[in-house]
Amino acid sequence: MSVRLTFGAHLLAMLAVLASALILPGVAPGRPVLAYLAATVVLVIGLLASLAAHELAHAVVARRHGATGEEITIGFLGGTAHGRHEFATPRGLWRTAVAGPAASFGLAALSAGIMVGLAVLGAGQLPVVVMATLVWVNALLTVINLLPGAGLDGGRIMHALAWARSGDRARGAVVAARVGQVTGALLIAGGVAALAFGYFDGVWAGLLGLAIIAASRVQAREVLAVTAMAGLRVRDALAHPASPAVAVPGWQTVQSFLTGGPAGPGGGRSMGFSGMPVYGTVAYPLRDFDGRPAGMVTLSQLALVPPDHRDSLRLTDVATRVPDLVTTTLDEPLGQLLGRLSIRPHSPAAVHTAGHALVLDDDGVPVGVLTPADFSRSSQPGRLQGGRRAP
Template sequence: MRQTARLGRLAGIPIGVHWSVLVIMLLLVQGLASVILPGGARGYPAAVYWGVAVIVAVLFLAALLAHELAHALVARHYGVRVRAITLWLLGGVSELDGEAPHARADLLIALAGPVVSLVGAGVFAAAAAGASASGAGPLAVTGLGWLAVVNAILGVFNLLPGAPLDGGRVLAAVLWWVRGDRAGARRAAGRAGTVLGGLLIAAGLVEVLLAANFGGLWLVVLGWFLALSAHAETTHVMLRKALAGVRVGDVMTTPAVCGYTSQSIADFVATVARRHPHRVFPVLDLDGRLVGLVSINRLAKVPRTDRERVRLGEVSAPVDRAHVLDPAAPLIDTAPALLAGGHRLAPVVTDGRLTGIMTSGDVARATELAELGITPDRGGGAATTSGSHAPADPAR
């Protein structure tokens, strides 16, 4: 997940937040200041409730960060590199670069976060009890008690057995330990996560429709997110197994469909864009070097009367904005992004020259062939399919 703002580093790990954290912060502060704190501690001015609510919300985000940091530190202990930790609307994400070396490590990495959340719940509960015993006032007791309850819920909820929750990773680690099949264990956790997401959606809809409680919409949103994430994880596991050892050059479409900087928009649309299914096309200079990309949407913004005059080189996006691939790169590192993009296209380049193009269709075909036990091999342009076309003539 892309960070909107970088907060710094903890234990050498980059820490950041996604813009959606602002949404959850506003909702938390509003709920605490308007409902939770006044309900547990009456008689304070509104400004006091709002001030304490901000402090409690910040402590809650700190608890989320501690949860993710626990995952990250245990992962690093077992040799797994941690790229970053990002806090967002529905919690936090520890971006791990690599796999746990064995099932025991996978289990401990997964358990670390919920354990820290449950320990945090105990610490906040003890602090609330201490505040009450010392006469610190009902406002402090209410805030600390809320933090204890929320951390307990966070720890228990994350232990539910379905990916992408920590409990799903615990389930996958246990199944891997028992069966010795990492990929199969992760597929099972992904299926469990899909079922769990569906149950949460159903529970939310029941709450909305039968109890007329629109708070159930949060369950619907959460269930929808879990189901989508579980499906994505299952797909990634299947891709990694099916595409192991396959390179971008084995799968790319070649020769590539492309345009040229000197070609008019009208000619390019008539001879290339209208005949091929892509929405984005590479643009080459007259020496055959990749200089940019052009989309149909971008071409459509040029007035019809100017399309004979305007050249592709004038409207193409610079190549430094493109996701350029190396034919020797492992396909599994590229496949998820292309599949998620639907009609995404990425140029494949060697020494600045266009070697081919990669689309989600190329990835899907390679996956289907791999499932048949066939290794795709279209590197070097020796073979083509009905989706491969020769470059446009630059003289046109």
């Protein structure tokens, strides 16, 4: 199982370096420059290792409960891989959810022990400050992740408990979403109260509460959508099933594609002056010379290319790369795929393809793209029959 650092993780590391450069000389003055550099390296490595250990603990326990292993990705706000696991029982869900905070708590305790040992040995203020910072980082990871909100480990624990009590996975998820909204409201109230008493740090609690409420509402709508799409597979939702030959050559220039070149939109048909393709398609699968997937490009990505660069840039230069895409097969259940789509974009380009899935055939050749509109259309019959509303 590999660990991949995304652009967000590199940005987080750069911010940690900047913070260390500004804070460490003031907290532990009079040290050589090399000492501050060494302390900064330890802090950055410790920060990223803490995030990776949290996610690795999730992944290890998830594998023991039958989940398939995936690449662990570390971003600005932590990891995302464990959120894609599907479990047959609530026991697997809560054990996997608990594993991450348990690992962070263990690292906080270990860092605290090292900090005390360094202080007793008289190692100096700088090493003690470094270990104290790692204690704070892992303690914060533990506390925040245990909050019962959507997308957090505490929310998954609540989901597992409600699932075990009701025997219904979907009902458990809805209960967890409602608890998450209550948690968010309490955090907002606490933040407002702190601000009223002159503590500006209360703004962070308020922002966290808003994020939890928003995520909880999204979770509730997702659960109802998954329920509405029960029994449907990807092939049932694909609006225009295509042959592998229809996938757009990734080596084509943006200008050639937009002007309806040999493999332009609409199978070689020209585009109107507005740049919209004939069939209203908004996302296109790309292939390489061997017919393998080369990424996905959307009209929003093409619109960002300056006109004077369209002749020099190829579609693969502006598209979302395959490692940053969610891929699926024609026979995957729609509900399972929708759960895998609930991940944070790993790169700036992936923001344009969030909510999209690249469809591959049994040979791994791209045959289409599922868009949010396809999911919405597929869920309508089930929602009309169920008649339930998201909380």
